[in-house]
Amino acid sequence: MNACSNTFNQQLQSAWASQGSMLCVGFDPDPKRLPLALQGKPEGVFEFCRDIADATADLVCAFKPQFAYFASQRAEAQLEKLIRHLKDKYPHIPVILDSKRGDIGSTADHYALEAFERYGADAVTVNPYMGFDTIEPYLKHAGKGVIVLCRTSNPGGSDLQFLNTASGEPLYLHVAKLAAQKWNTSGQISLVVGATYPEEIAKVRAIVGDMPLLIPGIGAQGGDIDATVNAGRITGAPGTGMIINSSRAILYASTGNDFAQAARVVAQSTRDALRAAAAK
């Protein structure tokens, strides 16, 4: 089986091992923050992300384009082109489309086609709060990753995710249990847990065993790397189990023409800090 026909989970396992990295570089291309030379250029968004991908590809276990940044500036064709570039040049690195979809099953069928057929992503983020029938359509795409929001990194995540359910546990832990114990019969599901809440990462890890966790919130959101890695670690398998995302801190390391080299410097120090934390 070559890298392209591997499942998302197999790709991740290989990437953690061969890249020696749990860093995921996120693509959130804000048109106002692109280097001046790329602002307003017809394929400026694509070129910006491509150059950062090419400068960091040896440092990551995954790439994560954020859909809204492309759609809001009518750059969906550039997103398609970016993912094609990533899959052609780096078939061993999984691509997560971060679109946080959630809708009734008949509509979710089309969101799944959008993510996996139109964009060719290896995994997609989904919102579970409409229930399992809204997640099932993604699972019909064998081998593709379905990454379910559990305990998000934003402060307002507590508004709903911390509400106690009838069993007395907070909603996010109920989601973790459903995901691990009921929904994951095909092994395609992972969870999103924010680096800004390491205590909750540890509680989720205790429920889900070795399920991969997508962890945004280091870098611009200030999540602590040591606390995050310690909370999400899998006993006996250091350096695995986590896809730890940083977007703005890497993308906007420089506003000049040296943006890609500057992104590499920050990505490398972040990768190294994650490695050091995993080795403790």
Ligand SMILES: O=c1ccn([C@@H]2O[C@H](COP(=O)(O)O)[C@@H](O)[C@H]2O)c(=O)[nH]1
């Ligand atoms: O709980 C969540 C879920 C997703 N995100 C996404 O991750 C990146 C974070 O970007 P930074 O610049 O590193 O803060 C962004 O695409 C979010 O949409 C999240 O932050 N928290």
